[in-house]
Amino acid sequence: MTAAADxxxxxxxxxxxxxxxxxxxxxxKTFLAAGRIPGLINMAGGLPAPExxxxxxxxxxxxxxxxxxxxxxxxxxxxxxxxxxxxxLAARLGGPDFRLGRDNILVTTSGMQGLDLxxxxxxxxxxxxxxxxxxxxxxxxxxxxxxxxxxxxxVDQPDFDAVAGLTxxxxxxxxxxxxxPTGRLVPMxxxxxLVEAALATGTWLVEDNPYGGLQFDGAALPRLIxxxxxxxxxxxxxxxxxxxxxxxxDGPVIYMGTLSxxxxxxxxxxxxxxxxxxxxxLTMAKQGSDLCTSGVxxxxxxxxxxxxxxxxxxxxxxALYRARRDALCAALAEHLGAWFTFEVPVGGMFVWxxxxxPRIDTDRLLNAALDAGVCIAPSSVFDASGDDRSxxxxxxxxxxxxxxxxxxxxxxxxxxxxxDAS
Amino acid sequence: MTAAADxxxxxxxxxxxxxxxxxxxxxxKTFLAAGRIPGLINMAGGLPAPExxxxxxxxxxxxxxxxxxxxxxxxxxxxxxxxxxxxxLAARLGGPDFRLGRDNILVTTSGMQGLDLxxxxxxxxxxxxxxxxxxxxxxxxxxxxxxxxxxxxxVDQPDFDAVAGLTxxxxxxxxxxxxxPTGRLVPMxxxxxLVEAALATGTWLVEDNPYGGLQFDGAALPRLIxxxxxxxxxxxxxxxxxxxxxxxxDGPVIYMGTLSxxxxxxxxxxxxxxxxxxxxxLTMAKQGSDLCTSGVxxxxxxxxxxxxxxxxxxxxxxALYRARRDALCAALAEHLGAWFTFEVPVGGMFVWxxxxxPRIDTDRLLNAALDAGVCIAPSSVFDASGDDRSxxxxxxxxxxxxxxxxxxxxxxxxxxxxxDAS
Numbered sequence: 114m115t116a117a118a119d120x121x122x123x124x125x126x127x128x129x130x131x132x133x134x135x136x137x138x139x140x141x142k143t144f145l146a147a148g149r150i151p152g153l154i155n156m157a158g159g160l161p162a163p164e165x166x167x168x169x170x171x172x173x174x175x176x177x178x179x180x181x182x183x184x185x186x187x188x189x190x191x192x193x194x195x196x197x198x199x200x201x202l203a204a205r206l207g208g209p210d211f212r213l214g215r216d217n218i219l220v221t222t223s224g225m226q227g228l229d230l231x232x233x234x235x236x237x238x239x240x241x242x243x244x245x246x247x248x249x250x251x252x253x254x255x256x257x258x259x260x261x262x263x264x265x266x267x268v269d270q271p272d273f274d275a276v277a278g279l280t281x282x283x284x285x286x287x288x289x290x291x292x293x294p295t296g297r298l299v300p301m302x303x304x305x306x307l308v309e310a311a312l313a314t315g316t317w318l319v320e321d322n323p324y325g326g327l328q329f330d331g332a333a334l335p336r337l338i339x340x341x342x343x344x345x346x347x348x349x350x351x352x353x354x355x356x357x358x359x360x361x362x363d364g365p366v367i368y369m370g371t372l373s374x375x376x377x378x379x380x381x382x383x384x385x386x387x388x389x390x391x392x393x394x395l396t397m398a399k400q401g402s403d404l405c406t407s408g409v410x411x412x413x414x415x416x417x418x419x420x421x422x423x424x425x426x427x428x429x430x431x432a433l434y435r436a437r438r439d440a441l442c443a444a445l446a447e448h449l450g451a452w453f454t455f456e457v458p459v460g461g462m463f464v465w466x467x468x469x470x471p472r473i474d475t476d477r478l479l480n481a482a483l484d485a486g487v488c489i490a491p492s493s494v495f496d497a498s499g500d501d502r503s504x505x506x507x508x509x510x511x512x513x514x515x516x517x518x519x520x521x522x523x524x525x526x527x528x529x530x531x532x533d534a535s
Numbered sequence: 536m537t538a539a540a541d542x543x544x545x546x547x548x549x550x551x552x553x554x555x556x557x558x559x560x561x562x563x564k565t566f567l568a569a570g571r572i573p574g575l576i577n578m579a580g581g582l583p584a585p586e587x588x589x590x591x592x593x594x595x596x597x598x599x600x601x602x603x604x605x606x607x608x609x610x611x612x613x614x615x616x617x618x619x620x621x622x623x624l625a626a627r628l629g630g631p632d633f634r635l636g637r638d639n640i641l642v643t644t645s646g647m648q649g650l651d652l653x654x655x656x657x658x659x660x661x662x663x664x665x666x667x668x669x670x671x672x673x674x675x676x677x678x679x680x681x682x683x684x685x686x687x688x689x690v691d692q693p694d695f696d697a698v699a700g701l702t703x704x705x706x707x708x709x710x711x712x713x714x715x716p717t718g719r720l721v722p723m724x725x726x727x728x729l730v731e732a733a734l735a736t737g738t739w740l741v742e743d744n745p746y747g748g749l750q751f752d753g754a755a756l757p758r759l760i761x762x763x764x765x766x767x768x769x770x771x772x773x774x775x776x777x778x779x780x781x782x783x784x785d786g787p788v789i790y791m792g793t794l795s796x797x798x799x800x801x802x803x804x805x806x807x808x809x810x811x812x813x814x815x816x817l818t819m820a821k822q823g824s825d826l827c828t829s830g831v832x833x834x835x836x837x838x839x840x841x842x843x844x845x846x847x848x849x850x851x852x853x854a855l856y857r858a859r860r861d862a863l864c865a866a867l868a869e870h871l872g873a874w875f876t877f878e879v880p881v882g883g884m885f886v887w888x889x890x891x892x893p894r895i896d897t898d899r900l901l902n903a904a905l906d907a908g909v910c911i912a913p914s915s916v917f918d919a920s921g922d923d924r925s926x927x928x929x930x931x932x933x934x935x936x937x938x939x940x941x942x943x944x945x946x947x948x949x950x951x952x953x954x955d956a957s
Contacts, residue, residue, distance in 0.1 A: 125737030127787070128705045130816055131659050131681075137819060148613075160611060168605035175831065176598035183590035187799035189582060191570075222644055222803070225826045233680045237553050238660060254823035258655045259553075283550045315547030365549070377609035379830035381644070394552055397559060401676035402824070404647045407832050408801035409597065 133257045140476060140494050147488045154520035157488040159293065159462050160511040162437075165430055166377045170422060171413060178412035186408040192400050193392070194220025194384075195408065198415045202384050205418065206368070211342035214361040216389040219396060222406045224323055224371035224383035226399075228255035231319060231367070233398040234391075235283040236261045243282035247465075247495035247504075249293040249321065252286060263497035268303050269295075275303075275310035284317035284367070285310075289337060291324040291461025294495045294506035298459060301334055308340045311365040317391070319367045326375045326427060328460035329435040338366040338386065363388045372414055374462070375423050375430070382406070382414040434462070440514035441507065444521035452528055467504040473532070474502045481527035487520045555679045562898060562916050569910045576942035579910040581715065581884050582933040584859075587852055588799045589844060593835060596842070600834035608830040614822050615814070616642025616806075617830065620837045624806050627840065628790070633764035636783040638811040641818060644828045646745055646793035646805035648821075650677035653741060653789070655820040656813075657705040658683045665704035669887075669917035669926075671715040671743065674708060685919035690725050691717075697725075697732035706739035706789070707732075711759060713746040713883025716917045716928035720881060723756055730762045733787040739813070741789045748797045748849060750882035751857040760788040760808065785810045794836055796884070797845050797852070804828070804836040856884070862936035863929065866943035874950055889926040895954070896924045903949035909942045 147153060179186045185195055193199060198220055203213040221227040228251065236242065236259035244252065246265035266278045266285060279285045287307060289299040299307075311318035320337040335343075341364040371383040385395060399405075417423070441464060442457050452473065455466045468475065475491035482489055492504040509517060569575060601608045607617055615621060620642055625635040643649040650673065658664065658681035666674070668687035688700045688707060701707045709729060711721040721729075733740035742759040757765075763786040793805040807817060821827075839845070863886060864879050874895065877888045890897065897913035904911055914926040931939060 125735065127737045128657065128739065130656055131662075134656060134816055134819060158611075163606050163610050166605050166609040168601055168609060171609065171831075172598045172601035175601055176594045179590055179594035179597055183588055184585050185801075187588040187590060187593065187801035188585050189580075189795075189800045222829075223825045226824065229824050234552055234556060235550065240553075251823070251826070257823060258820065313547065315549045317550065373611075378611045379607075379609035381825060381827075381829040394556055397556060398680065401673070401679060402648065402651050403645045403803060404673070405803075407644075407803040407829060409832055409835070410829050413831070 131258065133260055136257060140479065140491060143479060143483070144488070144490070144494070147483055150483065150486070152486055153483070154487045154516060154523065155511060156507045156517070156520050157490040158511065159508060161374060161378065162433060162510055165426065165433065166379075167422060167426060170420075171377065171417070174413050174416045174420070175409070178416050179409060182412050186412045188408060190405045190408045190411065192396050192405050194218065194406060195411050195415065198411050201415055201418055202386075206370070206384075206386050207362075208336070208339040208342055210339065211362050213386060216392060217362050217386055219385045219387070219392050219399065220406050220411060221383040221385060221399070222403055223381040224321070224369055224373065225251055225255060226402065227369045227383050227385045228252050228321075230385075230395045230398045230402065231284065232256040232259040232261070233402070234394040235317065241282045242284060242286060243278050243316070244286040244497065245288060245292065245299075246497075247294055247492060247501065248286070248497060249288055250490070250494045252321070253495075253497060265497070268299055268307070269297070273303065273306070275306040276313060279307075279310045279314045279316040279318070282316050284319055286319045286321065287337065288321045288324075289334070290322055291327065291458055291463070293324070293461070294463055294490065294492075295465040296458030296461050296463045297456065297465070298334060304334065304337055304340055308337050308344055308366065312341065312344060316365065317367055318365050319369065321369045323369075323371045323374050324461040325370070326423065327431060327434060327462065329431055329438065330459040336368065338362075338364065338368040341366040361389065362386070367391060372417070372423075375426065376417055380410045380414055382410055434510050437509045437512070437514060437517060438464070441509040441517045441521070444518040445507075448521050448525040449528065452532070462508055462510045463506050464509065465504060465506055470532070471503070473528070475505045476502050478505065478527060478531055481531045482524055485523040485527040487523040487527070489524065553680065555682055558679060562901065562913060565901060565905070566910075566912070566916070569905055572905065572908070574908055575905070576909045576938060576945065577933060578929045578939070578942050579912040580933065581930060583796060583800065584855060584932055587848065587855065588801075589848060592842075592844060593799065593839065596835050596838045597831070600838050601831060604834050608834045610830060612827045612830050612833065614818050614827050616640065616828060617833045617837065620833050623837055623840055624808075628792070628806075628808050629784075630758070630761040630764055632761065633784050635808060638814060639784050639808055641807045641809070641814050641821065642828050642833060643805040643807060643821070644825055645803040646743070646791055646795065647673055647677060648824065649791045649805050649807045650674050650743075652807075652817045652820045652824065653706065654678040654681040654683070655824070656816040657739065663704045664706060664708060665700050665738070666708040666919065667710060667714065667721075668919075669716055669914060669923065670708070670919060671710055672912070672916045674743070675917075675919060687919070690721055690729070691719070695725065695728070697728040698735060701732045701736045701738040701740070704738050706741050708741045708743065709759065710743045710746075711756070712744055713749065713880055713885070715746070715883070716885055716912065716914075717887040718880030718883045718885045719878065719887070720756060726756065726759055726762055730759055730766055730788065734763065734766055738787065739789055740787050741791065743791045745791075745793045745796050746883040747792070748845065749853060749856060749884065751853055751860065752881045758790065760784075760786065760790040763788040783811065784808070789813060794839070794845075797848065798839055802832045802836055804832055856932050859931045859934070859936060859939060860886070863931040863939045863943070866940040867929075870943045870947040871950065874954070884930055884932045885928050886931065887926060887928055892954070893925070895950070897927045898924050900927065900949060900953055903953045904946055907945040907949040909945040909949070911946065
């Protein structure tokens with residue numbers, strides 16, 4: 114970034130911005146500007162369908178919790194989150210093989226804040242992050258100010274070596290359920306390998322699970338944190354009090370979740386589950402980030418969880434998104450099948466669309482797509498090096514079926530113009 | 536921080552935490568632990584009186600805004616904040632000599648987030664911050680992960696040289712109104728010197744103003760941003776379009792405010808006013824920090840501002856706090872006057888109490904005070920070097936007069952034991 118061009122020429126030079134601001138890529142800027150194009154069909158973001166927000170229920174809850182809990186809602190709260198919400202999350206997020214206590218839980222102001230806090234407590238400049246590749250764009254954004262190095266965890270490759278992947282890293286990062294951006298499930302043997310590698314190397318293993326509640330087909334796989342708790346119990350039976358199921362969780366997996374996909378992103382409520390020493394470090398970082406999460410939104414989240422709102426919404430939400438996934442995949446097969454391949458995801462919000470033709474550059478496709486009135490997320494933004502231009506991520510949750518189909522039709526027009534021109 | 540002591544001895548070593556986590560001082564930990572002492576009189580924090588929170592009004596507003604604006608409240612919003620809130624803040628925060636546009640405004644998730652974002656966009660490791668000394672503890676916390684160096688701006692000293700103070704710094708930081716921790720007003724000549732130095736050197740000048748609305752006696756002084764706009768117009772009349780009052784603000788002052796002290800901290804709504812190039816950089820940092828501030832709390836804040844809630848609350852709030860300040864100062868004079876001096880602040884939340892006796896160590900006093908059932912904030916936490924142990928900050932807004940007096944009586948007991956023992 115440079116100083117504004119319209120300052121007087123005799124004005125003194127302003128101090129430089131921090132170095133990382135020079136490392137953001139142009140695609141991100143294109144992306145942000147795209148929001149202003151009228152009539153654009155946005156298939157780039159990870160936005161829920163706004164008609165699913167339970168506005169009436171949340172309006173009533175908000176009035177009630179502020180009136181009944183004015184001090185919790187309106188005052189400064191504990192940095193870690195309101196005790197009642199931490200307890201409710203601990204009860205909800207534990208597993209058959211492990212118990213969670215309040216000290217295992219940090220409430221965050223959105224899942225994104227959790228990623229920011231991770232960078233703050235684990236990354237010094239040049240430290241290594243081992244990230245499932247391609248990698249969630251927002252995680253790369255969150256860690257950029259810490260200036261890390263990256264190692265790609267290519268969990269889809271048959272020879273994936275998890276121990277080599279995690280060794281020497283400050284932490285490993287994975288989105289095992291309907292991975293952002295690929296929409297894939299990390300299969301059970303790879304989950305086990307990741308957890309065993311974390312236990313063997315001591316490396317923290319971050320399990321980011323915003324989409325776990327959005328599974329359309331089949332049964333849920335065990336979470337990494339479930340596997341870690343089980344392995345710890347099997348590997349070291351009674352080796353230490355902390356390994357026994359009756360004591361608080363102390364494993365290497367740091368689990369992250371959010372209400373953004375299952376209730377509403379506007380609450381900005383997320384959570385982290387981790388060993389108490391990690392929660393204590395994250396709390397130090399949160400103190401200097403926003404002191405505490407809003408008591409209003411924490412109390413709304415607690416009441417929504419206690420009222421069973423997530424469970425009541427889930428059937429309609431998954432039915433709606435399943436139908437939209439099917440509509441998008443049908444349109445992709447019909448209009449883009451000649452140039453691209455994709456797998457039908459069993460959950461989440463995205464389809465990952467890979468070019469068959471190596472001449473297709475998806476950064477260039479984004480510009481052509483914007484000209485055609487549709488926005489997609491090119492693979493370069495999910496690559497720490499920014500080099501991968503062979504695929505794109507496309508969202509199916511925001512738009513109704515006919516608009517998804519129109520978006521894909523516009524995209525096909527853009528691809529045609531791009532490949533005709535080259 | 537070190538690994539938890541109760542992990543099995545054969546467990547692999549976990550990766551190190553980021554270096555800055557080793558730099559937090561013990562006083563901060565004592566502080567955090569103090570919250571759990573039963574019966575403690577907390578005079579350390581900067582907490583508003585909870586009985587002043589307009590719970591009924593905010594409960595009704597919350598219900599209304601979620602029902603009437605479900606998409607704004609519950610969806611993802613623009614990173615910079617809701618356009619209507621940015622416009623309302625621009626209209627509210629401009630001055631007679633300058634106009635603010637939407638591009639001058641960033642909504643933040645609390646004032647603390649604003650400080651975090653400043654560190655992210657302006658501080659590389661080892662970069663220099665010029666901070667009014669003593670310095671707000673929360674600002675030191677927010678910037679710690681960036682590992683800056685500090686230069687003390689001793690604005691109270693008659694020979695204070697603002698140009699030398701700001702030269703070579705990434706930014707200057709000041710709390711001109713009822714400075715945290717000292718409660719003092721930066722006098723008008725010093726304000727002018729700071730602004731002139733910022734204009735002459737090009738250094739950004741951060742004006743943190745959470746307490747501006749809490750003035751008990753006398754008239755408000757012009758803000759640094761008002762002075763900067765006026766100076767720019769005088770120094771360079773028509774030199775550039777950006778210097779004329781009719782165009783958007785482009786000066787070196789970055790102004791910060793919050794609703795935490797005048798309505799309720801639980802909303803976690805703050806704002807930054809700055810030149811558009813700075814707002815753009817801060818927006819990049821906010822994207823990776825929490826994506827956007829909660830739409831629920833933004834919509835509540837907007838409705839509260841539009842309904843005139845701040846103005847309706849202010850007379851009662853200042854009357855209440857004025858009475859509490861008077862009660863605290865009377866108690867300090869009566870019970871601690873032999874050992875300490877202080878000035879009566881004309882606003883804010885704090886009195887800064889300075890030891891007459893150089894043998895008094897206020898870090899040691901904190902421990903003695905906790906034993907006596909009262910908590911104060913020692914000067915070491917407001918000193919970037921952690922060395923100053925000659926004073927403490929004491930709050931008068933949280934507790935009613937009789938409790939303030941009891942707290943000071945306990946504190947006097949602690950001082951007596953400490954000085955008798957030495």
